[in-house]
Amino acid sequence: xxxxxxxxxxxxxxxxxxxxxxxxxxxxxxxxxxxxxxxxxxxxxxxxxxxxxxxxxxxxxxxxxxxxxxxxxxxxxxxxxxxxxxxxxxxxxxxxxxxxxxxxxxxxxxxxxxxxxxxxxxxxxxxxxxxxxxxxxxxxxxxxxxxxxxxxxxxxxxxxxxxxxxxxxxxxxxxxxxxxxxxxxxxxxxxxxxxxxxxxxxxxx
Numbered sequence: 001x002x003x004x005x006x007x008x009x010x011x012x013x014x015x016x017x018x019x020x021x022x023x024x025x026x027x028x029x030x031x032x033x034x035x036x037x038x039x040x041x042x043x044x045x046x047x048x049x050x051x052x053x054x055x056x057x058x059x060x061x062x063x064x065x066x067x068x069x070x071x072x073x074x075x076x077x078x079x080x081x082x083x084x085x086x087x088x089x090x091x092x093x094x095x096x097x098x099x100x101x102x103x104x105x106x107x108x109x110x111x112x113x114x115x116x117x118x119x120x121x122x123x124x125x126x127x128x129x130x131x132x133x134x135x136x137x138x139x140x141x142x143x144x145x146x147x148x149x150x151x152x153x154x155x156x157x158x159x160x161x162x163x164x165x166x167x168x169x170x171x172x173x174x175x176x177x178x179x180x181x182x183x184x185x186x187x188x189x190x191x192x193x194x195x196x197x198x199x200x201x202x203x204x205x
Contacts, residue, residue, distance in 0.1 A: 040074065052070050071089060078098045119133065
């Protein structure tokens with residue numbers, strides 16, 4: 001090559017340090033996210049609701065009300081983006097808070113509930129997330145039954161029920177009972193609800 005050049009353009013040289021910084025930042029973020037998820041799994045094995053709540057609230061900035069119940073066996077991603085009112089999070093929950101989760105008062109999440117706020121774009125050549133993510137909101141008196149899944153951008157209305165094994169792919173209207181894959185409205189729920197949840201719970205579970 002003329003002048004003994006390297007064959008690299010000026011623009012590529014100028015961008016290189018920025019790309020390196022971006023790669024370092026991305027790698028560090030991935031490492032810290034993984035470490036946080038791992039520690040959340042360890043905390044989920046502690047046989048005490050009070051200790052689990054204390055650690056998730058004060059070490060990972062998860063917004064938990066005083067009356068919230070956090071049963072064990074959970075995996076919680078980005079807990080600092082999750083807000084839980086006077087509600088019960090059942091055993092074995094997977095809460096993906098990367099794009100935000102808000103759970104109102106008197107909500108019951110049963111065993112093995114999964115809530116996702118990000119997912120891959122199956123048509124993207126790099127399997128990227130793109131615009132497939134979004135926050136999840138669950139209003140008061142909702143009951144998310146056992147082994148159900150709530151996908152990104154879903155709003156669960158007040159008093160709504162998602163029956164066992166169901167997958168919510170779209171918004172669930174208030175006081176509807178939903179079931180199936182994808183979840184469809186199958187009946188109505190009584191609108192006169194006045195109960196509270198979390199007053200009694202299994203301390204070591």
